[in-house]
Amino acid sequence: MRRGYRPRSRSGCPPCGTCKSSRCTCNELLHSPSVERAPNDFASVMTLLREHGLRMTPQRRAIVSEVMRTQGHISPAQMARTIQGEMPGVNASTIYRTLTLLEEVGVLQHSHLESGAEYHKTDEAQHVHLTCSRCGRDDALSLREADKLGSLIHAHHGFVADLTHFAITGLCADCARS
Template sequence: METVSPEEAARLRRTLHERGLRMTPQRQLVLDAVRELEHATPEQICQRVQRVTPTVNITTVYRTLELLEKLGLVRHTHLGHGAPSYSVEEHEHVHLVCHSCGRVDEVPCDLLDELATRLNRGRGFRLDASHLALSGTCRDCAASEETS
């Protein structure tokens, strides 16, 4: 599994310590799994962690993800119905989810800058596009529909 750099690990330990917590092996395994998988449900993360430590259960994974999100180290996105998908904080983008095949593509958040500006001006709403998933039909499925 890919692990965080020594600098990141030290920063994380300091952050946890400041909040009266410590970096447990389970927390490290969950964070490593999220980094490695890039987009993963809690169940997928649990399966990856259990390859290394079979005794870690899904409850531990959910609690750890909640803590890591509060610390700003991971974030979740709802790509559709069901469990959210988790990724690391610096992995920010908008998700494009195809209704037909389930494919998930990524585009930079700045593609929504114009919309974000209009929402802020018109409604005082500040858009966080990094948590956003847009539903539609991918190019391949749209082309298949046109030829059918």
């Protein structure tokens, strides 16, 4: 097995209950407040991957390049379409595995939205997703605003919630009025 590589579930999901896999493992780095800032440029990410014993194939280089160019959320399906448009021979599983590796080394984090799992760079501001179950509108709630909800959950249940991992669904203001 490659140095620094830990097998994860097929979904690449930490043990959040979504993937239901006994092989699912959690990347403690992602959940530690003491983690240094993730690299935010192509060269630094490539160096980090090499330090973890990973080969830098042309496919992996193209995927990392696209990740670093992308602002906001990274949809694995959209990433696959983009990369396969540039490099037709790249298998979608290579793209998914590379996104998972980037998460494992702390460059990306994933969250589960209405459209499925999406990634964002760990150096981007974290937020909670509010997704309308009727029209699909997605709005962001700052972590400061979400802390009130987290504090309420903790006060009543002693549970420390990760509100950034899943979207909170409901009705947006427009749909609630109609």
